[in-house]
Amino acid sequence: MTESDERDRGEQALAGVTVLELGEFVAAPFCAKLLATYGATVLKIEPPGRGDPSREFGVFPASGPDRERSALYLYLNTGKQSVALDLDRAAGQQLVRRLAAQADILVESRPPGHLATHGLGYEALRAENPRLVYVSLSAFGQSGPRAHWQATDLTSYAAGGQMHLTGDPEREPLKPGGEQADYQLGLNGFGAALVGLWDALDTGEGQWIDVSAQEAMASTLEIALNSYAYTGRDIWATRRGNINSALLGIYPCADGYLGVHAMPRNVPPLYNVMEMPELAVDPRFNSPAARLENNDDLSATIYAWAADKQKREVYERAGSMRGPVAFVHDMADLLASPQLAARGFLREIDHPAAGPLVYPGPPFVMSETPGRIERAPLLGEHTAMVLRERLGLNDDDLRTLSGQGIV
Amino acid sequence: MGEQRAEAAGLTGAARVRPARRLPLANVRIADLTAVWAGPYATRLLADMGAEVIKVEAVNSPDLLRALHLQPPGTERPYNRSAYFNHNNRNKYGVTIDLASAEGRALFLRLVRVSDVVIENFRADVLDKLGLGYETLRAARPDVVLVSMPGHGKTGPEAGYIAYGTNVEQLAGLVSITGYEGGEPHKSGISYGDPISGTAAAGAVMAALLYRRRSGRGQFIDLAQREALTTLLGEYVVGYSMTGELPRPAGNRHPAWAPHGVFRCAGRPVAGTATSEDRWLALAVRSDAEFASLCRVIGRPELASDARYADGLSRHRHAAELDGPIAAWTAGCEPLAAAEALQAAGVPAAPVESYRDLLDGDPHLRARGFFEEVAHAEAGSWRMERPVWRFSEAPAHIRINAPSFAEHNRWAFHALLGLDDAALDALADGGVIGDLPNMAAHGQ
Numbered sequence: 001m002t003e004s005d006e007r008d009r010g011e012q013a014l015a016g017v018t019v020l021e022l023g024e025f026v027a028a029p030f031c032a033k034l035l036a037t038y039g040a041t042v043l044k045i046e047p048p049g050r051g052d053p054s055r056e057f058g059v060f061p062a063s064g065p066d067r068e069r070s071a072l073y074l075y076l077n078t079g080k081q082s083v084a085l086d087l088d089r090a091a092g093q094q095l096v097r098r099l100a101a102q103a104d105i106l107v108e109s110r111p112p113g114h115l116a117t118h119g120l121g122y123e124a125l126r127a128e129n130p131r132l133v134y135v136s137l138s139a140f141g142q143s144g145p146r147a148h149w150q151a152t153d154l155t156s157y158a159a160g161g162q163m164h165l166t167g168d169p170e171r172e173p174l175k176p177g178g179e180q181a182d183y184q185l186g187l188n189g190f191g192a193a194l195v196g197l198w199d200a201l202d203t204g205e206g207q208w209i210d211v212s213a214q215e216a217m218a219s220t221l222e223i224a225l226n227s228y229a230y231t232g233r234d235i236w237a238t239r240r241g242n243i244n245s246a247l248l249g250i251y252p253c254a255d256g257y258l259g260v261h262a263m264p265r266n267v268p269p270l271y272n273v274m275e276m277p278e279l280a281v282d283p284r285f286n287s288p289a290a291r292l293e294n295n296d297d298l299s300a301t302i303y304a305w306a307a308d309k310q311k312r313e314v315y316e317r318a319g320s321m322r323g324p325v326a327f328v329h330d331m332a333d334l335l336a337s338p339q340l341a342a343r344g345f346l347r348e349i350d351h352p353a354a355g356p357l358v359y360p361g362p363p364f365v366m367s368e369t370p371g372r373i374e375r376a377p378l379l380g381e382h383t384a385m386v387l388r389e390r391l392g393l394n395d396d397d398l399r400t401l402s403g404q405g406i407v
Numbered sequence: 408m409g410e411q412r413a414e415a416a417g418l419t420g421a422a423r424v425r426p427a428r429r430l431p432l433a434n435v436r437i438a439d440l441t442a443v444w445a446g447p448y449a450t451r452l453l454a455d456m457g458a459e460v461i462k463v464e465a466v467n468s469p470d471l472l473r474a475l476h477l478q479p480p481g482t483e484r485p486y487n488r489s490a491y492f493n494h495n496n497r498n499k500y501g502v503t504i505d506l507a508s509a510e511g512r513a514l515f516l517r518l519v520r521v522s523d524v525v526i527e528n529f530r531a532d533v534l535d536k537l538g539l540g541y542e543t544l545r546a547a548r549p550d551v552v553l554v555s556m557p558g559h560g561k562t563g564p565e566a567g568y569i570a571y572g573t574n575v576e577q578l579a580g581l582v583s584i585t586g587y588e589g590g591e592p593h594k595s596g597i598s599y600g601d602p603i604s605g606t607a608a609a610g611a612v613m614a615a616l617l618y619r620r621r622s623g624r625g626q627f628i629d630l631a632q633r634e635a636l637t638t639l640l641g642e643y644v645v646g647y648s649m650t651g652e653l654p655r656p657a658g659n660r661h662p663a664w665a666p667h668g669v670f671r672c673a674g675r676p677v678a679g680t681a682t683s684e685d686r687w688l689a690l691a692v693r694s695d696a697e698f699a700s701l702c703r704v705i706g707r708p709e710l711a712s713d714a715r716y717a718d719g720l721s722r723h724r725h726a727a728e729l730d731g732p733i734a735a736w737t738a739g740c741e742p743l744a745a746a747e748a749l750q751a752a753g754v755p756a757a758p759v760e761s762y763r764d765l766l767d768g769d770p771h772l773r774a775r776g777f778f779e780e781v782a783h784a785e786a787g788s789w790r791m792e793r794p795v796w797r798f799s800e801a802p803a804h805i806r807i808n809a810p811s812f813a814e815h816n817r818w819a820f821h822a823l824l825g826l827d828d829a830a831l832d833a834l835a836d837g838g839v840i841g842d843l844p845n846m847a848a849h850g851q
Contacts, residue, residue, distance in 0.1 A: 058662065150755040164761040172670075210799075215775075230490030266569065319568035329583060331647035331653055335644075345634050
């Protein structure tokens with residue numbers, strides 16, 4: 001940590017922390033984006049010319065694919081510095097080793113063992129920087145018979161157990177929208193990296209941290225795995241579709257979908273929101289046992305009630321009555337949300353190639369050090385600056401490296 | 408069960424031979440007011456890494472998860488045998504304090520005085536109405552870190568609305584982009600917003616502690632669960648603001664890669680019935696080379712030279728036509744055998760694992776020692792997933808079981824806060840502390 005970094009960044013929780021990101025697509029970039037959001041200086045190493053493959057995946061503006069205008073890249077790389085270096089060349093590896101010698105945290109998501117074969121494994125970097133916290137994010141972890149399996153977000157999600165529980169019982173298991181396995185992996189990496197940094201500040205020594213997406217997801221199967229592990233009984237033998245029970249499900253309404261999630265104590269308020277207070281004394285629906293017995297009738301009653309309702313009208317009325325009914329927000333609803341607007345969660349950020357776009361803010365707001373969302377870098381935008389200022393290279397060095405295609 | 412023998416965290420190389428050092432968060436104490444899943448998952452992650460987490464329940468508001476015990480009627484103290492509770496609260500200590508009473512609040516503030524962090528997941532207005540808002544906590548402990556994690560956050564016109572687990576993903580935008588191709592928006596299988604918010608909150612605690620370490624100052628953290636989850640799909644927000652096109656559910660298809668999906672394999676007969684359990688394989692093809700390998704493995708090499716599938720763009724356009732040939736092959740395969748055949752050819756594939764598969768049939772997780780046997784004084788023995796963040800020098804394990812209700816009252820109030828027996832008796836007589844939960848609070 002240096003004082004000049006802290007002045008540059010102002011008052012942020014992780015001011016002065018330097019992070020080296022050797023990742024692509026989602027997991028390591030999301031982890032490093034969160035570190036940048038709370039004030040760390042993130043040096044993102046990208047292959048020269050091509051950059052992070054997320055630059056090729058869009059979505060793109062109507063004008064077509066453009067490495068500087070991929071929504072996936074723009075979102076996942078806010079607040080970072082892009083350093084274009086060829087990791088397949090010895091000179092590129094040497095520069096990364098020198099950057100790692102000055103870093104507090106390294107985050108990577110290459111196939112297990114890949115960086116070690118490039119002279120950038122934990123043991124090699126630790127020898128030069130014992131304080132380094134080295135975070136390895138992968139689908140199956142760094143050890144075990146599947147460590148070297150090829151993986152994508154889909155196959156990783158399938159291996160973690162969440163997919164088995166998602167979808168309709170009569171159809172194939174369903175993955176949720178986006179890249180949820182990789183995002184969960186990156187989010188775990190964020191917390192683990194900070195625990196590692198805390199420990200390194202205490203002890204003067206870093207560690208190698210291994211986070212497996214499969215294990216992270218297998219730990220979060222609500223009541224399914226833990227109750228099976230303990231009782232041996234299969235209480236969640238199949239997928240439950242969009243309606244787990246009448247009081248926990250998604251119901252179509254006139255202009256979208258309502259989401260009901262009522263615990264026993266919320267049932268009377270729910271009936272009031274439906275303007276059917278008589279249900280609370282209806283023997284079919286007035287106790288958990290009766291509701292279970294008459295689940296289909298109750299579900300049909302809610303379906304019929306919801307059919308001609310307006311989502312926001314019901315949501316606001318339910319909210320004021322402590323009735324647990326939300327509605328399915330699409331992207332337009334997020335942009336129009338009075339709640340998100342009042343909290344300033346979504347914000348417009350300009351970018352030299354992509355222009356002004358709307359970005360989600362930090363996942364949590366800190367009162368003293370609120371976090372920041374700044375635009376993603378252009379490919380290699382900070383290469384010269386970083387190599388000059390951090391490694392002391394001069395113009396001749398840079399010209400030579402550039403001529404060899406290393407930067 | 409005591410401290411387990413230190414061992415490597417599943418990492419290879421020289422890391423294995425260095426002696427283990429103390430757990431990273433051994434110097435952090437957390438007063439934990441959270442219940443159910445989101446908050447307890449946050450403190451579970453931190454407790455796993457060595458933090459001393461003191462979970463506060465009350466006689467009249469035991470953690471709801473204690474009620475979800477699935478034990479037969481007549482089971483003694485079933486609230487100590489809830490696996491859902493016991494998994495999410497291992498490595499923590501448990502006390503009871505009635506925060507609705509003035510004496511209870513005073514006792515809690517004594518705990519705050521010796522704690523680094525307070526964390527809660529009540530609805531937005533509850534902590535303040537209890538008279539335990541941030542300013543009050545800060546008066547007791549000037550550098551305290553307070554993390555609040557209500558569904559909508561602490562501020563804004565919807566802050567007082569109820570938002571449970573499945574509501575969070577609806578509000579976050581995730582449900583609108585989840586679903587079968589051309590179908591309705593679909594919920595995920597779990598209360599997905601809970602573990603996401605919990606994992607983010609664990610990071611929030613660490614960011615605040617790192618800042619306190621540098622500045623000496625605590626702070627207040629407002630984590631809106633819906634916002635935290637939206638950060639896991641931010642590219643859709645950015646993309647919508649770029650194109651104005653609303654993203655729709657696309658099933659298991661990928662925006663660029665094809666084939667990409669889940670295919671039915673040979674079923675597993677269910678013992679004693681004529682039925683079989685359905686089993687599935689997930690596979691993804693990212694390149695022409697992987698496609699050629701796939702075609703070879705499924706015995707249809709001619710598809711690799713079919714013009715309809717010549718490159719990624721064409722395969723994507725004709726993705727539905729490829730489903731049949733792949734499904735015809737997987738239908739006769741065990742999912743694991745199919746995955747191994749494809750992996751051997753360099754194609755990403757994995758079985759869709761059920762929780763039974765993970766626990767009973769996953770040789771990889773077994774090799775990594777992912778499940779650890781626990782022995783709980785009341786609940787008996789079973790297997791539990793180990794700490795997820797594996798550190799090479801300080802490998803973490805399940806050190807202590809989840810607390811029985813009120814298990815650590817005496818330790819916490821006597822040894823930690825210095826109350827004598829007479830004071831403890833007075834608190835018990837006044838109903839401020841107690842060891843018998845009122846499960847009627849959860850309809851039991």
